Amino acid sequence: xxxxxxxxVEATAGANDPRTLHALNAIIAATEPPLPGAERAVxxxxxxxxxxxxxxxxxxxxxxxxxxxxxxxxxxxxxRAMAEAGIxxxxxxVTNAVKHFKFEQRGKRRIHQRPTAGEVKHYRxxxxxxxxxxxxxxxxxxxxxxxxxxxxxxxxxxxxxxxMRFGAWRGFVTVHPSYLLRVPDREARQHxxxxxxxxxxxxxxxxxxxEPLVSAAS
Numbered sequence: 001x002x003x004x005x006x007x008x009v010e011a012t013a014g015a016n017d018p019r020t021l022h023a024l025n026a027i028i029a030a031t032e033p034p035l036p037g038a039e040r041a042v043x044x045x046x047x048x049x050x051x052x053x054x055x056x057x058x059x060x061x062x063x064x065x066x067x068x069x070x071x072x073x074x075x076x077x078x079x080r081a082m083a084e085a086g087i088x089x090x091x092x093x094v095t096n097a098v099k100h101f102k103f104e105q106r107g108k109r110r111i112h113q114r115p116t117a118g119e120v121k122h123y124r125x126x127x128x129x130x131x132x133x134x135x136x137x138x139x140x141x142x143x144x145x146x147x148x149x150x151x152x153x154x155x156x157x158x159x160x161x162x163x164m165r166f167g168a169w170r171g172f173v174t175v176h177p178s179y180l181l182r183v184p185d186r187e188a189r190q191h192x193x194x195x196x197x198x199x200x201x202x203x204x205x206x207x208x209x210x211e212p213l214v215s216a217a218s
Contacts, residue, residue, distance in 0.1 A: 021134070024126065024129055024130060028041045028043060029043065034119055035098075035101075036102075037105065038100035040064070042063050044069060046092055047090075048135070049135060050091060051091070051138065051208070052093070052204075053139050054078075054142055055095055055097055056074075056142045056143065056146055057096060057098065057114070057145035058099070058115055059096055059099070059101045060072045060101065061110050061112070069095060070094050074176065081193065081196055085201045093134045097145050097146050098120060102114075114145070117148065120145060123149070137170065138169075140172045140174065143157065145176075147160070150167075151164070157173060161174055170206065175196060180192050180193050
């Protein structure tokens with residue numbers, strides 16, 4: 001597949017004031033990525049008006065190849081945990097703080113590289129606009145990069161796990177599912193997974209009884 005043709009953000013029509021989620025996604029897809037090697041954006045997925053919006057770090061290798069968010073090993077684990085918590089994936093919105101895959105090429109493998117604070121900031125205005133269009137009842141930060149993007153500052157997950165306000169949005173902080181895949185001990189990994197499912201159940205409950213704190217963008 002040939003690489004997409006990108007243009008500087010300043011040259012993109014309506015770059016500063018997209019009126020729809022579709023228009024915003026077109027801007028993101030057309031804008032030159034700030035990450036070396038990145039060729040195309042992986043956009044958010046799910047219905048506008050979804051009660052819950054999950055925000056991860058960035059797309060991984062499989063997400064980049066399939067051009068969909070949360071379809072790799074971490075995404076499959078997230079799907080399983082959602083199902084156990086009573087959350088239907090097709091009814092929520094999933095996206096990432098950073099829209100392109102940052103990686104280091106090692107032979108035939110592409111190794112994930114964590115985005116810098118500057119790179120997270122580059123995408124932050126788009127993330128907030130995206131959430132305005134979706135207008136969820138609860139915004140979930142999956143991991144430290146998502147917290148940085150949503151809160152505007154680095155916060156440790158261990159001390160901030162649980163409910164949190166992200167600007168106008170009711171929010172919730174939990175671990176990224178990729179963290180669960182890295183827990184080496186089987187028993188500890190199962191315990192961490194159960195805690196994650198417990199978080200998702202609390203998130204589901206918040207979304208069921210909550211109301212949007214911001215109105216949908218017009």
